[in-house]
Amino acid sequence: xxxxxxxxxxxxxxxxxxxxxxxxxxxxxxxxxxxxxxxxxxxxxxxxxxxxxxxxxxxxxxxxxxxxxxxxxxxxxxxxxxxxxxxxxxxxxxxxxxxxxxxxxxxxxxxxx
Amino acid sequence: xxxxxxxxxxxxxxxxxxxxxxxxxxxxxxxxxxxxxxxxxxxxxxxxxxxxxxxxxxxxxxxxxxxxxxxxxxxxxxxxxxxxxxxxxxxxxxxxxxxxxxxxxxxxxxxx
Numbered sequence: 001x002x003x004x005x006x007x008x009x010x011x012x013x014x015x016x017x018x019x020x021x022x023x024x025x026x027x028x029x030x031x032x033x034x035x036x037x038x039x040x041x042x043x044x045x046x047x048x049x050x051x052x053x054x055x056x057x058x059x060x061x062x063x064x065x066x067x068x069x070x071x072x073x074x075x076x077x078x079x080x081x082x083x084x085x086x087x088x089x090x091x092x093x094x095x096x097x098x099x100x101x102x103x104x105x106x107x108x109x110x111x112x113x
Numbered sequence: 114x115x116x117x118x119x120x121x122x123x124x125x126x127x128x129x130x131x132x133x134x135x136x137x138x139x140x141x142x143x144x145x146x147x148x149x150x151x152x153x154x155x156x157x158x159x160x161x162x163x164x165x166x167x168x169x170x171x172x173x174x175x176x177x178x179x180x181x182x183x184x185x186x187x188x189x190x191x192x193x194x195x196x197x198x199x200x201x202x203x204x205x206x207x208x209x210x211x212x213x214x215x216x217x218x219x220x221x222x223x224x225x
Contacts (some may be wrong), residue, residue, distance in 0.1 A: 004156075033212070042202065042217035043157075058212070090156055092213070101147065102213055104156035 002026050006091050006105035013081040013112045021076040021108050023091030029103070031094045032074040033058070034066065036087040037107075043090065049074055081112045115140040119203050119216035126193055126223050134188040134219045136177075136203035144205040144214075146170075146179055146186040151200040151218070160188075160201070193223045 007022045025032065033048040035058075045058030049068040063085060065077040074093075078085060088109050094102040120135040138144060145164045149157040161170030166181035175190045186203060203216040 035215075040217065043215040045212060048212060092157075094213075101159040101162065102149075102157075104149075104158065106156045 004091055004093050004103050004105040006089075006108050008108060009106065011108060011110050013078070013110065015081060015083060015112060017081050019078050019081065021078075021089055021091075021110075023074045023076065023105060024072050025074075025091075025093040025103070026072065027093060027095075027103065028071060029093035029095045030071070031096070031102075032068065033092045033102070034064070034074070034076045035090045035092065036060065036085075037090060038087050046076065046089075078110075083112045086110060086112045115144075115205070115207070115214050117203050117205050117214050117216040119201075119219050121217075121219070122200075123220040123222060126221070128195055128223055128225050129192045130223075132188070132190040132193045132197075132221070134201055134203075134221070136186045136188065136216060138184050138186065138203075138205045138214075140184075140205055140207060140214070142207055143181070144207045146177070147204040147206070147213075148175070148177055148186070148188050149202040149204055149215075151202065153199070157202060193221070195223045195225055197221060198223050 004025045034046040035043040044060045047066040049055045091105045092102040116139045147162045148160040150160045151157045161172040163170040163179035169178045177188045200218045202218045205214045
């Protein structure tokens, strides 16, 4: 019963490097989202997707790209890492209607030096 | 815009104390309301939810009632345990779209 799987769990990047955070779910959920969690700021939505081939921006999209080529996978790409992107990143998935719960991955702790 | 507000933490309680964490929302229409819990080093998981006015969600001794007149969804537990130490997030979703709006989270520490 995998649920939502995020990899890696920890990552250290140098400023300017790029990388992809992976997220996969095996529940056939249509909706997937990426959040970042920072102290005192709760969770902020980066990008989300309502289905394969469809993505949209959340409240803090700058510096991140996403794609949704399959229902299962929703990778998050950091184009040129900056120290301000040091955070814990969570992927979540859910299905309509909107009153159903979201399932979260274990998170990726990213440090940019 | 839509938002969720929670009481600021951190909150420290002794074991068996009564817990209240306040949550209010601002949204057009009638959102579904949730409490999620995040234990140390883990992702968020659903604690309870309510989908319409006057609904009461409950789980693991926690309760919250959807109060439309005060736009609130306060979390309560009559007797907290050390194992309840975690961060609690109030959240809302609207029926017309899928994005979850989270409050800032409230950190709870329960001491023996």
